Amino acid sequence: MLEEAQFPFATDDKPQADQATKKTDTVGIKLKIDPEDGEDKTNYEEKYFKTIHSITQNGKEVIEAYYVFKHEIFNQQSMNDKVHVKKRVKMFGRIFAGEAINEYIKFKEDAKIGYCQSQRDDLTPEQREELLNDETLFYNYLEEDEDHCEMFERRLWFYMGASMWKNQHEMYREHIRYCNNHIVKMQSMNVVEHLKRVQYMFTIATLMQPPSRKGDTFDQAEWDVLKTDTSPEDVRRAAHAALPEFFKEQLRTKDKDWQNMEETEWIDTLVTIETTDKKQQDAKKVLKQKHDDNRKRTNDGGEEPSNKHVRHEKKTKTSNNNKSNSSSAAGVARYCVLCQKAGQPEWKVRNHNTNDCFHADDYAKRLSGGSKERNKAMDTHKKETRTTEKKYKQKKKELRSLQKAVKKSDDYDKIRKLQKKYAKEDSSDSEQSDSDSE
Numbered sequence: 001m002l003e004e005a006q007f008p009f010a011t012d013d014k015p016q017a018d019q020a021t022k023k024t025d026t027v028g029i030k031l032k033i034d035p036e037d038g039e040d041k042t043n044y045e046e047k048y049f050k051t052i053h054s055i056t057q058n059g060k061e062v063i064e065a066y067y068v069f070k071h072e073i074f075n076q077q078s079m080n081d082k083v084h085v086k087k088r089v090k091m092f093g094r095i096f097a098g099e100a101i102n103e104y105i106k107f108k109e110d111a112k113i114g115y116c117q118s119q120r121d122d123l124t125p126e127q128r129e130e131l132l133n134d135e136t137l138f139y140n141y142l143e144e145d146e147d148h149c150e151m152f153e154r155r156l157w158f159y160m161g162a163s164m165w166k167n168q169h170e171m172y173r174e175h176i177r178y179c180n181n182h183i184v185k186m187q188s189m190n191v192v193e194h195l196k197r198v199q200y201m202f203t204i205a206t207l208m209q210p211p212s213r214k215g216d217t218f219d220q221a222e223w224d225v226l227k228t229d230t231s232p233e234d235v236r237r238a239a240h241a242a243l244p245e246f247f248k249e250q251l252r253t254k255d256k257d258w259q260n261m262e263e264t265e266w267i268d269t270l271v272t273i274e275t276t277d278k279k280q281q282d283a284k285k286v287l288k289q290k291h292d293d294n295r296k297r298t299n300d301g302g303e304e305p306s307n308k309h310v311r312h313e314k315k316t317k318t319s320n321n322n323k324s325n326s327s328s329a330a331g332v333a334r335y336c337v338l339c340q341k342a343g344q345p346e347w348k349v350r351n352h353n354t355n356d357c358f359h360a361d362d363y364a365k366r367l368s369g370g371s372k373e374r375n376k377a378m379d380t381h382k383k384e385t386r387t388t389e390k391k392y393k394q395k396k397k398e399l400r401s402l403q404k405a406v407k408k409s410d411d412y413d414k415i416r417k418l419q420k421k422y423a424k425e426d427s428s429d430s431e432q433s434d435s436d437s438e
Contacts, residue, residue: 007060007175007204009183009197009242025051027095035077047073049095055103059164059171063207065095071203082146085153086139103163111155112138114218118151158218161209168209169216175205176229183242191247191270198239202230233259236266247273343382 028046037043049068052061069092074080079087089108096104116128123131131138142148165171179201185194205226212221240248240258250273251258261269338357339349352358 007063007178007201009179009186009201027051027097029073029091029094031073031077051097052095052100053098055096055100055107055160056163057166059161059208062160062164063204066092066207067200067204070207082149083143085142085149089153089156104160107156107159107163110159111152114155114159115148115152118219154223155218157207158209158221165209169212169214172205172208172211172226175201175208179205179238180234180241183238185242185244185247191274192267194242195239195267195270198242199235202235202238205230232263243270244277246277250276344385 026048028048030044030046033043033045049065050061052058052065055062069088070080073091074084074088078084079091093101093104112132116123116131119128131141142152161168161171179198183198183201185191189197208226210221210223211225236259240251247270251269254269256265258266258269334350334353336344336349336352336357337354338360342359354360
């Protein structure tokens with residue numbers, strides 16, 4: 001998209017009037033707080049704007065500054081009616097400096113010439129010439145008819161827009177397409193901020209160049225389009241399309257269609273959904289924190305957590321490990337014939353291949369001879385395996401008991417007794433194992 005980055009939906013930029021009040025590279029506009037009140041100093045405030053040094057290829061800064069003038073300053077000062085066209089043009093020109101001043105003067109002159117030429121049917125050549133040479137007379141003539149004021153300001157922005165944008169002919173359509181298809185509600189924005197930002201994006205569009213073709217004059221541009229694509233219905237559709245899926249699902253459950261809601265009802269509904277969503281997100285964060293804490297305690301050597309989510313994770317991990325051990329990297333299943341004949345458990349049979357069996361020599365000795373000897377060897381091996389597994393479980397249980405005793409008891413003598421008891425049992429088990437092997 002050609003120019004969509006000119007006005008990205010998510011931005012950290014502050015409005016022009018809210019920027020720093022430093023006198024370096026800024027200009028202050030002194031305004032009456034209450035236009036109908038007196039000239040007392042307390043009735044004045046000063047707003048600061050970033051100085052604009054060039055209009056050419058600088059549409060974003062110019063448009064953003066004019067948005068603040070039009071919707072804050074001009075509204076506050078009651079300057080949006082026809083009799084204040086001269087004040088509006090003059091006040092906005094104060095934010096320009098350097099080359100931008102010369103550019104702005106040229107665009108004003110071009111707009112005056114274009115406007116006077118459009119009045120051929122109503123003015124004689126002498127009258128048109130007189131209006132061009134006398135600025136006061138020119139603005140007095142404009143203020144006789146509100147349509148005249150609007151047409152002059154439109155011409156001014158038409159000539160400025162031709163210089164502000166890389167492609168003034170398509171800028172408006174590209175921006176509208178971006179608003180309708182590419183904006184997404186940011187997680188850091190609440191719904192009220194989201195709706196305001198969407199409205200701002202569409203209002204900005206009305207200050208842009210109207211769609212036109214290369215070589216089109218002011219009169220040939222598609223001025224009517226500026227209003228057809230920025231209706232309240234268009235703004236709401238774009239705001240809805242940018243919402244997360246959870247919001248859209250909740251809106252579908254409402255009795256009333258979101259497109260038919262009054263503005264206050266639409267906002268209240270979204271705020272309610274947002275509150276529900278926030279509660280669910282907070283609950284998920286709490287569960288995740290508990291899960292992380294349990295994992296941390298496990299890794300630090302503490303007691304095994306009772307959290308069912310942790311148990312499920314361990315179970316899944318073990319299951320996945322068993323699956324991965326039962327096949328090679330190429331996906332070929334492992335299988336040991338020797339372990340199978342020796343009566344080993346299924347997991348051990350599928351843990352490796354016959355050629356990789358660690359007990360191959362031992363199995364060969366045990367399975368040599370007749371069927372009677374082989375059966376006897378298999379029974380003996382199974383008995384030894386069960387004995388070993390039983391001892392392992394017993395030692396594991398004793399270890400847990402010792403860990404609990406260390407954790408819960410301050411009696412050092414009691415701990416020592418447990419250690420001696422388990423050491424004695426280990427010694428007797430070892431002697432018994434030696435006698436069995438003999």
